[in-house]
Amino acid sequence: MIAGRVVGTITATAKHPVLVSHKLLMVRPLNAAGQAEGKSTVALDMVQAGVGDTVLLLDEGNSARTILNDGQAPVRAVIVGIVDTIDRA
16 A cells, blocks of 8 residues: 555546446555655545545555455556545654
8 A cells, every 4th residue: 555646537438337436536656755756547536535635545456356346347556545644753
């Protein structure tokens, strides 16, 4: 699981049935300093996140499919939480 920031929304009028009831968001990973770093990824939103939110991103296919209770779902990344604060040591 990694922290990321939602940087955009994805609109797909035609998509796999498992995705129909879910929003797709573009998420960019954050480094330890909280700065955006690395490539963005498309993620299935399970928590009603929005653009600008800092989120918890589960970026591993098997775990993502487990959350959906569908071992065949074409999903790799899922947003599983909205971060309120990050306290750095």
